[in-house]
Amino acid sequence: MSDVTTSLPADQERKAPGRPRSxxxxxxxxxxxxxxxxxxxxxxxxxxxxxxxxxxxxxxxxxxxxxxxxxxxxxxxxSLKGELPRLAGESVRDDLIALLRPVGTPSHTRAGKIMPCLLSELHRSPELYRCFQKITEPRRELMRQVLRRGIDRGELRADLDLELVLVILVGPVVAQSILAWPPAVHQRNLPERLVDAVWPALAAPAG
Amino acid sequence: MSDVTTSLPADQERKAPGRPRSxxxxxxxxxxxxxxxxxxxxxxxxxxxxxxxxxxxxxxxxxxxxxxxxxxxxxxxxSLKGELPRLAGESVRDDLIALLRPVGTPSHTRAGKIMPCLLSELHRSPELYRCFQKITEPRRELMRQVLRRGIDRGELRADLDLELVLVILVGPVVAQSILAWPPAVHQRNLPERLVDAVWPALAAPAG
Amino acid sequence: MSDVTTSLPADQERKAPGRPRSxxxxxxxxxxxxxxxxxxxxxxxxxxxxxxxxxxxxxxxxxxxxxxxxxxxxxxxxSLKGELPRLAGESVRDDLIALLRPVGTPSHTRAGKIMPCLLSELHRSPELYRCFQKITEPRRELMRQVLRRGIDRGELRADLDLELVLVILVGPVVAQSILAWPPAVHQRNLPERLVDAVWPALAAPAG
Amino acid sequence: MSDVTTSLPADQERKAPGRPRSxxxxxxxxxxxxxxxxxxxxxxxxxxxxxxxxxxxxxxxxxxxxxxxxxxxxxxxxSLKGELPRLAGESVRDDLIALLRPVGTPSHTRAGKIMPCLLSELHRSPELYRCFQKITEPRRELMRQVLRRGIDRGELRADLDLELVLVILVGPVVAQSILAWPPAVHQRNLPERLVDAVWPALAAPAG
DNA sequence: CGTTAATCGAGACGGTACGTCCTGTCTTCGG
DNA sequence: CCGAAGACAGGACGTACCGTCTCGATTAACG
CATH class of the missing domain: 1.10.10.60 (Homeodomain-like)
Structure with missing residues (x-):
């Protein structure tokens, strides 16, 4: 909350005098x-x-x-809530791609149009940055779960640094949405190509 | 050129009348x-x-x-010219890290301070975007050369998609400089960790 | 009133919303x-x-x-209010001179310094002209009273056109303050000489 | 002359070098x-x-x-030259009216349109004032001649102060052209009424 | 007859003021 | 006390002229 007025005391619901805010x-x-x-x-x-x-x-x-x-x-x-994609849960690769796709391809929803143009403001405001992190956290957490599942199944290396992997996967997609012009037009299938390209760095050694 | 006045005809150097611009x-x-x-x-x-x-x-x-x-x-x-780092040329890994480092760690040069805060403006202006690409192109080209050298020496896979590799390496660093707060404080050694982490995806299969 | 916003309706005092002007x-x-x-x-x-x-x-x-x-x-x-001179009321001639004098001799009051330099603007602006007329009207009215008193006493011709007389008396003084250089230096005693010179045209025929 | 460049030496016509002014x-x-x-x-x-x-x-x-x-x-x-009116020369009264008329009634000539709007500038500039005096002098001189002729013929008082009479006659007309709005609309026949009204002050005593 | 030097038109120069718009604060009213 | 409405001081906007300057091109008279 970034309200100016301090919050109400926790224990008792003190009613403020005068007309309540609308x-x-x-x-x-x-x-x-x-x-x-x-x-x-x-x-x-x-x-x-x-x-x-x-x-x-x-x-x-x-x-x-x-x-x-x-x-x-x-x-x-x-107040924006990005809905999370439904994951098939069968293939780690497909789930990762599904999680990356909407980041790179601005949807026609209002949230989809607003988020990219906020990226530019993040470096100016710690508040806004924290808020952005909070909103996107569920998606990151989901990605972590997918990765852990892959490790558990033996599909992925056991020694992966999850946070670093997130950076490696999300970074290129985010950067592309900023550095490309017109925004996010190049590389529509970037998530797929990206996951495939770095796969050898993620996959558990065969055998 | 973004001059207001249109350019002179190419074949003949017609001098504009009046006092020339200073x-x-x-x-x-x-x-x-x-x-x-x-x-x-x-x-x-x-x-x-x-x-x-x-x-x-x-x-x-x-x-x-x-x-x-x-x-x-x-x-x-x-009018900004980013000087390129001197590359040792011995190790592909070290050269890549050297090329990535200044992107993520804002130097104390004027250019180093200005570039990051331009990232925010890129998605608003095709002109500015093109200009940015032009300035950073030499660095990207250098990175391509390093990669090609690695391929020639047999250190790197022969079937690498160079452009995709650039995105994979540069993207996380750029994204980090935007998404991290305070800017570029987290992950000072990101370039190093990044290159090492994706190395298996780049390296030529042993043997 | 030359306010931009139109006035309130006459019958009812409708209060404008918002903060009133200071x-x-x-x-x-x-x-x-x-x-x-x-x-x-x-x-x-x-x-x-x-x-x-x-x-x-x-x-x-x-x-x-x-x-x-x-x-x-x-x-x-x-907002300027020129104070009217105190008239002795004994002699028509002296009263007229007293009324003409301050017009021709710029006083050291603020109003006295401002009025002459407004004469130049009058012909550009009907508004300003009307305003000027309104301010100077009391003095003209006083002059009419003096003239009427002279007529009543038999000192002045009964058939005088008062407005024309005003023009004849005030005109030269005003014109002098515009046409003379440096302003209003020539003819300091113009009011006196003027009244005396036209007196035969004003005075009732003797006998 | 209000030329910026100082004049030539008196004794000899030295020709300035360079291209002469156009x-x-x-x-x-x-x-x-x-x-x-x-x-x-x-x-x-x-x-x-x-x-x-x-x-x-x-x-x-x-x-x-x-x-x-x-x-x-x-x-x-x-560079403006106001042409003087042709005077009938028969009646002093008619000649004076003829001389006063064009001052009060802006003609459709360019000079006629320009002169009135200069009145406002006179009090700001001694130069302009002198120039204005010089231009209008011929008309004033003509008026003096008419008055002198009237005196010689015994029509006018012998003791008239000519300059004061000029002020009395011209002043009201000029003042009217400044103080009236719209300019010079009121009192189109002011010159005639004016001369008639002050005539008793000018005329030689009968008998 | 070529040099010289002040002119020409054009227009850029550092400024000042214009009148508009927006900021963040304030001040009034009615709910 | 909150609501809208809107005035407040401040300051940046982009435009128009100011009076000065700097161009290349003229246009004489002088050498």
Whole structure:
């Protein structure tokens, strides 16, 4: 949470005096941010004034909740939930490819359009970075499980450094989505080719 | 070229009438941009007014040359020349590590400080992207040569897809510089660990 | 009023939503304009930026109230109140001279310094002209009263066209303040000589 | 003359070396100024750049001849010659009215359109003021001759202060052209009414 | 007859002010 | 006390002129 106002005390539900904050406003603001991002507004030039106008909300209502644009972005992004792909669970190779694919191929969902343009903002904001990590963690965890399963089955080397493998697999796909132009057009089948190419480094020695 | 005024016809050197544009101003502007970037100004919030002030130049002198901030950035970046590392040439492994290291560890040179914060802008601008590719091409070419040498010597597999290998090696390092926080602190020895980890996928089968 | 925003309906005092405009800002702006004018800034080259700086106000705060420099000038001038001279009331001739004198001899009051340099702007702006007329009307009205008193007493012709007489008396003094150089230096005693010279045209026939 | 370059030595006609200044440029510049003024450009906001463009001349060619806008205006105005009205010479009253009329009623000639809007600039510039006086002097002199003739014929008082009479007659007409809005619409027959009204102050005592 | 030197047009130069827009804060009202 | 509405001081935007300068090309008179 990057709310400006400190949270309520844990033990007792103290009711704040005066008019309670409108949940409708919260939603409307977050929705407005996501819509603007999805419409192509470059995250950095997202203007609070535009958000307020689109949400039908006063600017102060935004500043009362978030101290800066970063915080607003964080909470907006946090509300995105990327669904995880269903894994067949039969082949380690296929599961890895399935997990890598959506990272490299921007879907037509709103989340799919927003995430890539956030990559650019990560290095500016530890908050946003942590938030991004949190959102993508389930996908990474899933990948770890797939790898551990491969090790258990004897398909993969037992001495793999899982975190390093994640970097090796995810890194090229992420980098490609930044370094390629137009974004993510080259190498649509990159995940497949990537997994196959590094496979000898992952696979347990035959015999 | 991102000049506003269209170029001269190729066959004949027609001299434009009026006072020619000042080369000193060109330099001063580019230098000002680079200095501001190196001083930590986040590339997107680089203000033309600040550039003009730092360069000791009228705003119009900038707008006369570049139609927008992107063009100015492109030409500023284009003037950066990253020196290539000297390669020992003895070990393919060591050469690859040497080539990867400066990408991941921002040097104290101005170019070293500027390049990473440009990664964020690449996906917004095809021009800037092309410019970035052009600048980094020599380093990629060097890496290709190292790989080819390894193949010739029999150290590396003969059927390697060089471009794919570049993606596999460079991708994780670039991604790390974007996804890690604080930037490039984790994994200082990433290049070394990376090359060693994927080595089995590159090396020619023994015997 | 030369406000940009249209006025409220007459019958009902509808309160505008949002923060009301600051009266302090109004004052500060007007004061700044008058100070700058009195300091010798030639009314035409009065820069909004300078006004804003002197008033300690954002430029937008000025543009929110006035659409152009003319309107601002009008309202600034409108805030000037020229005090009327005390008339002895004994002699028509002396009273007329007293009323004409301050027009021709710029006093050291702020209003006295500002008014003459506005004459030049009048022919450009109907608004400013009307405003000027309104400010000077009390003095003209006083002059009419003096003339009527003279007629009633039998000192002046009964068939005088009062408005024409005003033009005859005020015109030369005003014209002199424009056409003479340095301004208003020639003919310091012009009002006296003027009244005496045209007196035969005003006075009732003897006997 | 308000030329920037100092004049030639008195005794000998030394010819300056180099290319002589183009008379065509002189004319074109003055013409451009007059055209712009006649087209309604408010004398103060007359931009040198516009003059240069309209005259088909480089800006430096203007600045080489005149140090400032005032000088340029002066020379432009100096090139205007107001033709004097033909006087019937029979009646002093009619001649005075004829001499006053064109001052108050802007003609459709270029000079007629330009002169009134210069009145506003006079108090800013001694040069321009002197130039204006010089141009209008012939008309004033003519008026003096008419008055002297009236005196000689016994129609007018012998003790008239001619200069004061000029002020009394011309002042109201000039003032009206500045203070009235729209300019010079009120009081089209002001000259006639004016002369008739002050006539008792001018006329020689009957008998 | 070629040199010399000030002119010409054009237009770039460092600046200043323009009028607009957005920022983050504040101040009013009605709910 | 929160809601919207919107004014506040500040500051960057991109444009238009300012008055100066620097080009290559003219255009005389001088040597």
């Amino acid at each position: 949940a409708r406003a919260d939603e409307a603001i977050i929705e407005a941010v996501l819509d603007l991002l999805a419409d192509g507004t470059p995250a950095e030039s997202l203007s609070i004034e535009a958000v307020a106008a689109k949400a039908g909300v006063g600017k102060a209502t935004i500043y009362r909740r978030w101290a800066n644009k970063e915080g607003l972005l964080v909470d907006a992004v946090a | 080369a000193r101003a060109d330099e001063a502007i580019i230098e000002a941009v680079l200095d501001l970037l190196a001083d930590g100004t986040p590339a997107e919030s680089l203000s033309i007014e600040a550039v003009a002030a730092k360069a000791g130049v009228g705003k119009a002198t900038i707008y006369r040359r570049w139609a927008n901030k992107e063009g100015l950035l492109v030409d500023a970046v284009a | 009266a302090r800002a109004d004052e500060a702006i007007i004061e700044a304009v008058l100070d700058l004018l009195a300091d010798g800034t030639p009314a035409e080259s009065l820069s909004i930026e300078a006004v804003a700086a002197k008033a300690g106000v954002g430029k937008a705060t000025i543009y929110r109230r006035w659409a152009n420099k003319e309107g601002l000038l009008v309202d600034a001038v409108a | 008379a065509r440029a002189d004319e074109a510049i003055i013409e451009a100024v007059l055209d712009l003024l006649a087209d309604g450009t408010p004398a103060e906001s007359l931009s040198i750049e516009a003059v240069a463009a309209k005259a088909g001349v480089g800006k430096a060619t203007i600045y080489r001849r005149w140090a400032n806008k005032e000088g340029l205006l002066v020379d432009a105005v100096a």
